[in-house]
Amino acid sequence: MSTPTELSEASAPGARTGHRKQSSTTPKPRRVRRLSQRDKVVLGFMVGIPTLVQLAFVWIPTLLSVFLSFTRWNGLALSDIRMAGLANYSYVVNDSPAFWPAVQHNILWLVFLAVIATPLGLLLAVLLDQQIRGSKIYQSIFFVPVMLSLALIGIIWQLFYQKDNGLLNFLLGTAGTPQAVDWFGDPHINIWAALVAATWRHAGYVMILYLAGLKGVDASLKEAASLDGANARQTFFRIVFPAMAPINIVIVVITIIESLRAFDVVWVINKGTNGLELISALVITYLIGEGQSIGIGSAFAVILLVISLVPITIYLSRTFRKEKF
Amino acid sequence: MSTSTQTAPAKTSTRVGHGRIRPHYGTHIFLMVMAVMWMVPLGWALFTALRPKADTDRYGYFSLGGAFNFDNFIQAWEQGGFPRYFMNSLIITVPTIILVLLFSSMMAFAVSRVSWKFNITLLIMFTAGNLLPPQVLATPLFEMFKLIQLPYWFSDSGSLLNTYMSVIIANTAFQVGFCTFVLSNYMKALSPDLTEAALVDGAGLWRQYVSIIMPLCRPAIAALATLELIFIYNDYFWPLLFIQSGDRLPVTTAINNLQGTFLSNYNLLAAGATITVIPTLIIYLALQRHFVAGLTLGSSKG
Numbered sequence: 001m002s003t004p005t006e007l008s009e010a011s012a013p014g015a016r017t018g019h020r021k022q023s024s025t026t027p028k029p030r031r032v033r034r035l036s037q038r039d040k041v042v043l044g045f046m047v048g049i050p051t052l053v054q055l056a057f058v059w060i061p062t063l064l065s066v067f068l069s070f071t072r073w074n075g076l077a078l079s080d081i082r083m084a085g086l087a088n089y090s091y092v093v094n095d096s097p098a099f100w101p102a103v104q105h106n107i108l109w110l111v112f113l114a115v116i117a118t119p120l121g122l123l124l125a126v127l128l129d130q131q132i133r134g135s136k137i138y139q140s141i142f143f144v145p146v147m148l149s150l151a152l153i154g155i156i157w158q159l160f161y162q163k164d165n166g167l168l169n170f171l172l173g174t175a176g177t178p179q180a181v182d183w184f185g186d187p188h189i190n191i192w193a194a195l196v197a198a199t200w201r202h203a204g205y206v207m208i209l210y211l212a213g214l215k216g217v218d219a220s221l222k223e224a225a226s227l228d229g230a231n232a233r234q235t236f237f238r239i240v241f242p243a244m245a246p247i248n249i250v251i252v253v254i255t256i257i258e259s260l261r262a263f264d265v266v267w268v269i270n271k272g273t274n275g276l277e278l279i280s281a282l283v284i285t286y287l288i289g290e291g292q293s294i295g296i297g298s299a300f301a302v303i304l305l306v307i308s309l310v311p312i313t314i315y316l317s318r319t320f321r322k323e324k325f
Numbered sequence: 326m327s328t329s330t331q332t333a334p335a336k337t338s339t340r341v342g343h344g345r346i347r348p349h350y351g352t353h354i355f356l357m358v359m360a361v362m363w364m365v366p367l368g369w370a371l372f373t374a375l376r377p378k379a380d381t382d383r384y385g386y387f388s389l390g391g392a393f394n395f396d397n398f399i400q401a402w403e404q405g406g407f408p409r410y411f412m413n414s415l416i417i418t419v420p421t422i423i424l425v426l427l428f429s430s431m432m433a434f435a436v437s438r439v440s441w442k443f444n445i446t447l448l449i450m451f452t453a454g455n456l457l458p459p460q461v462l463a464t465p466l467f468e469m470f471k472l473i474q475l476p477y478w479f480s481d482s483g484s485l486l487n488t489y490m491s492v493i494i495a496n497t498a499f500q501v502g503f504c505t506f507v508l509s510n511y512m513k514a515l516s517p518d519l520t521e522a523a524l525v526d527g528a529g530l531w532r533q534y535v536s537i538i539m540p541l542c543r544p545a546i547a548a549l550a551t552l553e554l555i556f557i558y559n560d561y562f563w564p565l566l567f568i569q570s571g572d573r574l575p576v577t578t579a580i581n582n583l584q585g586t587f588l589s590n591y592n593l594l595a596a597g598a599t600i601t602v603i604p605t606l607i608i609y610l611a612l613q614r615h616f617v618a619g620l621t622l623g624s625s626k627g
Contacts, residue, residue: 057498149559
């Protein structure tokens, strides 16, 4: 079974090395001066339209988020915008009741995905990479949640987690008794319940990426290691895993970014309140909330932006380091 | 876990002896347990959906008693307004995929096949844009769309809000970066000789793009189109933000409202959830070969 992610994410590093090999042996691509006048117009059109779309609807709004975070605005007329300095940030950090819980939950989300979901996906990939019977069937089963939207995953798990009629409480024998747990409702438990649901999807995603990565590892490396007397564990951790460095970087970045983007599941459950606060959900709460405090919502957005720039920068610098020419 | 991963299990056992069998046995038990656990949530939803409400009320949800039929699916389909929502998903998804692939293939061609001053800078900008959490730009985008004045024959809100267009624009802008990155890697791996020859023949850039590079990218385009189909069908956030009228929501965002519509009728809710899974599974099963073709072609180039 092959998958979308396999192609899109995993073939990128492969294609890149191919390119590098190529560019050392073949002449560089055409230079601009070889382009005719007409070609320059065509090039301007081919670059201009996508760039304009990208600037107008991604990067300018991002910069406007930064600007709005220093203002006070109710979201009505543009003339109502007042400069507010750092007041929004001061409110967010000192007075907003939901901010620190949200930060904790985002960190917890990252740690849970990094310590449980991602290694689980890697383990599944390693086991399924052996030519065992039914490997394709197992892969299909673990991959199904990756095809589902996180919103739908929230609803499916709601049916599973319900207090009185959910399967989990039946299996625990607590359904209908006072000990029955409201998995998505109890503010001390619901973040863990949501993380299990998120793991259901993330592990399959990681498994697919690593399956592609493992296929790309040269089999002779493994043979050489076992001839030298390395056991399976040593071969994997000392040879195979380091050989998958490009995929490892992609997985690290995906894990961090997924934990920052986490939104749909908690919004479906209870709009990110009552134990499920996340920074991303707070942005939207302040945008559509009664107060329409655009400035405060934007301050949350900027905090989210600054945190996400860390993995984005790491990824981009690793990916494009060799490309400068 | 055996070190000789390339050999078939049967061969391994005869050659290496019984020492290798036990790890495989444990692997199978572990995988089976995991696979069963993995199927439980969807299985439970399907199980609930197949049982009439009257029977689950009588025997309880955790039982095998009563009838199994598709009545809940029919009722959920009619009461939940699914035809409308599926149509909305289609109206949003198809134009988005076309725009994303058009823009990203042009951009990828320009940055990977032509060498000019800012091509890497722009590629970095495109790639970074796709990695941002959408909530970072949600507020200004919402306000921008609210401020854009449109004639009422075009939009009954007088702005871009509450239109299919708003979701198409946001999704297009957000997905272009990712597809540009993937396609530019794919195009870079194509031999420079291909367009070299065309250049000698006097073919302009547009000819090179349309008649040489794009036909060669067909597997990558097919794979990306399938991928984007699922991405955009599954998009929950942009319609949630921009569309207020319930009857314009795509399926993925609308299922959230089913919890209110089917008020504690879990059988109907489960049926509704199962209905929304079906298109994704059909897409996956029908277009699987595009993934395989794209992958093998991409990897043989590398």
